[in-house]
Amino acid sequence: MANQLTISPSPHIHSGDSVEKKMYGVLIALIPAFIVSLVYFGLGALIITAVSVLSCVLFEYLIQKYLINGRTTVGDGSAILTGVLLAFNLPSNLPVWIVILGALVAIGIGKMSFGGLGNNIFNPALIGRVFLLISFPAQMTSWPQPGFFPLEYADAATGATTLSLIKGHFGELPATSAMVLGKMGGSFGEVGSLALIAGFCYLLWKKIISWHIPVIMILTVAAFTGIMHAIHPSQYADPFVHVFSGGLLLGAIFMATDYVTSPMSKKGMVVYATGIGILTSIIRLFGAYPEGVSFAILIMNAFTPLINAYIKPKRFGKEAKNG
């Protein structure tokens, strides 16, 4: 025989799926939201996304190459994804050095300190974002107002977000169409509700994620805020405002569904998503912060190992009587 035969146990074929396909698939799903953010926040959105992605990739490469002395896996797309998600959670006028610092915390502390992709407990992009929110509260809550391909970056005119408007006394809320399309103040990647939902459809179509986490999480927030609104319509905004403003859609579709930090079984996903929904609503309605999605996701990330340990998939024949 001309060549040596390969001897290995079955199965002998593979679906061809890969970590890269999953990660780049999520990146493709983020394109519509990115386009919306460019339309409304222009140059600022572009600069911050570019800086965040480059910093994340660079930090991951440097840490793997020189601190761990191991194989570098920046090609798998997960660092790019962390970079994009971090950027999408920032205001479009944030100084570049703060973005770089956020990327360092996201990759260095959120991801690599645990052993890299697959081993982290918390969503790295959210670790970076919450670190910045706590460290730079002023810069992290000055929200540029949407324009049409604005070219201002650091000197953009700022205003309030929808959620901060309803937090104090009810100000002039954006029109319904603006909330759906994204023409409102906020982190630049979170505003394009319709674009984010388009991305969700893509993720479902490509079977990258299942519907459970986003749908349950959004329904929980809608139910919770809906009940509170019914009790005190003058004090609490209606559920539509809660679903279509702030980071709920971005968080539900792209952050809470992070494979590594979310539960494995469908039932576990439901518990996890319900938990995020309740925590988000509580922080939004009763907490000091106008927005609570990031905190809620990080808190439920911590419960994920517990959920995995106790909530198991339905085993074959479990209900059957032993004959």
Place this chain on the structure above:
Amino acid sequence: MLKTFRIGGIHPPGNKLSVHRTIEVIPVPQQVVVPLSQHIGAPATVVVAKGDAVKAGSLLAKAGSFVSANIHSPVSGTVVKIDDAVDASGYKRPAVFIAVEGDVWEESIDRDSTLKKNCELSSKEIIDKIAEAGIVGMGGATFPTHVKLSPPAGMKAEILLINAAECEPYLTSDHQLMMEKGEEILVGISLLMRAIGVNKAAVGIENNKQDAIRHLTALAKEYPNIAVVPLKVQYPQGGEKQLIDAVIGKQIASGALPISVGAVVQNIGTAFAVYEAVQKNKPLFERVVTVTGKQLAQPRNVLARIGTPVSALIEFAGGLPDDTGKIISGGPMMGKALVDTSVPVTKGTSGILILSEPESKRKEMRNCIRCSKCLQACPMGLEPNLLATVSEFEDWEKAEQIHITDCLECGCCNYVCPANRPLLDYVRMGKGKVTRIIQSRNN
């Protein structure tokens, strides 16, 4: 909605390259090597000696215990030696080597091909004939058929299920057998029904074999108790537990037998072998094998004598391609990679699949990203990632707790893993270990 099993499963590309290829008879080779262990259970005890003359159908070895099977000579000629030979498992095991002279069959075998429907035999007589003929599960599991037809005391079968799912990619031997031997198969099914005393049978066929579904449905009009059930294409539908769930909607508990839900499952190829054994007195010494592969010149379905070297089948299908990387006995999901082409065809050889060099290579393994694709694919509702990890770290107690012994080694988890983790390698090792621990505890 087509029926299928309810938990997990995957849908790999069918690649049924040899579909609709007429079953062709492979010429009898000059020498055959007949392993004494072609079935689950004890090896057969050899009853011939060097120098003995045998005919096709002569008994070579007797069942070594209840769970074992007779082995007959597939050819006429002289026993050259009884020696070790490498089989599909890769191990050297005892086999009978026979130099072929002519092609004389035992006189008791009815070589007339006319259909014989009538049978006056009792259940026990049918089972005895099946045991005598050395029939084993032809789908590849090779469990002795007479054992499956003899349920433990107190258990009563209600329905016979015939597995014609042929859910493994590439394989087409069952499909072609249904097209060419449909009537014989239905007689075989009737015999099996009589053997276990049931008046209901269902043949589960995946929907990618429309012509076979139509053909058998038409033929089954004469057999009101035999239903043909089209199934949604989904692997591993041919798994015994999955087929039962798909066809009659009952799930067998962990560790229990199909008879616990009143079902007995037999492969469609086994039904044909039963027909030949009972109606034509023909022991199991040849079978239909799919010889296939994308690089192979002529993928086809062949009728080969047991003991024929795999190399003869490959030659018959156009010769071994240059860039061959792997030769598999069986299908790509559960088949075994062969060490070389001298390995003989045995009762369980459903296919010979040639994979090219690039197709044979596993890709680089990554960290588990906990995407849960393996959980969703597992047809037993297990957690393959966790089973693999506890096996890797040799935590056998935990492995048993999380039901490692339920694994049917279908390979769905490996197939879907985006991180290319060898999940089943670990789980299979762990399952073997835990099974031995349980056995030693029970003894």
